[in-house]
Amino acid sequence: MAKTLSFTDTSPQTVKIGDTTTSFSLICGNDNVATDLTKATSITVKLGNASGYLKSATVDPASLTDPTTGQVTVNFNADLMTSLTAGSYSIEVWVVDSTGTSIYPSDGSTGFTITNNIQSTNGSVITTITFDDFVAAMNKAASTIAKGDKGDKGNTGDTGPQGPIGPTGLQGPQGIKGDKGDPGIVDNASLTVAPAFVDLKAQVDNSAVGTNLLLGTSKTLNTVNNAIGWNTGIPQHLANITTINSDTPYTARTHISQASYDMKIQISWKDASGVQYRASDSTVSAGTSDYSTWTGTITAGSTIQYVTLVFxxxxxxASSFSYCETKLERGSQATDWSPNPSEVLTQSDYAKIKAAIVALGGSLS
Known part of the structure; x- marks a missing residue:
């Protein structure tokens, strides 16, 4: 029996950027016959596009006006709309009850559209550039800047003895122009000690709430195979932060999908004396998909080591599972996933660097 997901006759299927009052009404069914959601223990609405999973929102089963009709209402509030741009999207509804997890629809997904409002412009979208792209562009720019020194100027010949109309001595020949220097090369080592990047690291180390302090994370589901024990075979994400100066609250969060056993996020740090601590919090039950979040205060002098997942x-x-959107940030409130600032460069920053290269006599296309 195929699981189906359809919009009600009166439900909108389009929402504009900035509109936080629109609601979609969806019907979960089996062969288009409404499913009874009376026994549902959790309901999660998941959004995605052509690139994969993006984000999710929970629906309280107690909020359903008539569970027997299979109708679920999705409110596109500010939290759900944040970071979504104009385009085509897919939506799924995950329902958990005593028998397991049911995903509607079972074949494909149901589509909806987000459109621009009258104030939307292409310029509002910030393009990002990877670090490797940046290094390649800087190497190209450096090759256009001549770095050779000009040769010494030749000496001027002596002036003849003064007479009533004595002739002036001949000027000596001009020195030979020096060879052009080799083009400069920009590599990772030189970039990391450049003042601009030192400043950037300082900003990351002292980041405001919302900045992801972890390296190598992604919003795309990553599947781990053959995980065993507590966390053998599970990747650790390193924190891009130096020693903590004062007692500070931190929040770590990750999205776990379809694990064979109960799982949760774990953070590890060492205090000023070198004593290692590991802490975990909310658990995602086996066979379900949800966020696991830890919030706590790390004392002054401590150094955060990594964030990982554990059973x-x-x-x-051994078993497999998927995860994404791993994030560590200052503060006690989890915010939407974003990459670490050192892993991307905004188009605006790139434009400033391009202007600096041109000012030095180079070019950057």
Whole structure:
């Protein structure tokens, strides 16, 4: 029996950027016959586009006006609309009850559209450039700047003895022009000690709430195979932060999908004396998909080491699971995933660097 997901006859299927009052009404069904959601323990609405999963929102089963009709209402509030741009999207509804997890629809996904409002412009979208792209562009720019020194000027010949109309001595020949220097090369080592990048690292180390302090994270689902024990085989994401100067609250969060066993996020740090601490919090139950979040205060002098995922209990049988949107940030409130600032360069920053290269006599296309 195929699971279906359709809009009600009166439901909109389009929402504009900035509109935080529109609601979609969807009907979960089996072969287009409404599903009874009376026994549902959790309902999660997941959004995605051509690139994959993007974000999700929970619906309280107690808020359903008539669970027997299979109708679920999705409110496109400010939290859900944040970071979504104009385009085509897909939507799924995940329902958990005593029998397991049901995903509507079972074949493909149901589509909807986000459109620009009258104030939307292409210029509002910030393009990002990867670090490797930046280094390649800087190498190209450096090759256009001549760095050779000009040769010494030749000496002027002596002036003849003064007479009533004595002739002036001949001028000596001009020195030979020096060879052009080799083009400069920009590499990772030289960039990381450049003042601009030192300033950037300082900004990351002292980041405001919302900045992701972890390296190598992604909003695309990453599948881990053959995980066993507590966390053997599970990647660790390193924190791009120096020693903490004062007692500070931090929040770590990740999205876990379809694990065979209960799982949760874990953070590790060492205090000023070198004592290692590991802390975990909310658990995502086996077979479900949700966020696991930890919030706590890390004391002054500590150094954050990494954030990872662990099983709620040590497992003797290897299993697989998927995860994404791993993030560590200052503060006690989890915000939407974003990459670490050192891993992207905004188009605005790139334009400033391009202007500096031109001012030095180079070019950058």
């Amino acid at each position: 709620a209990a040590s497992q003797s049988t």
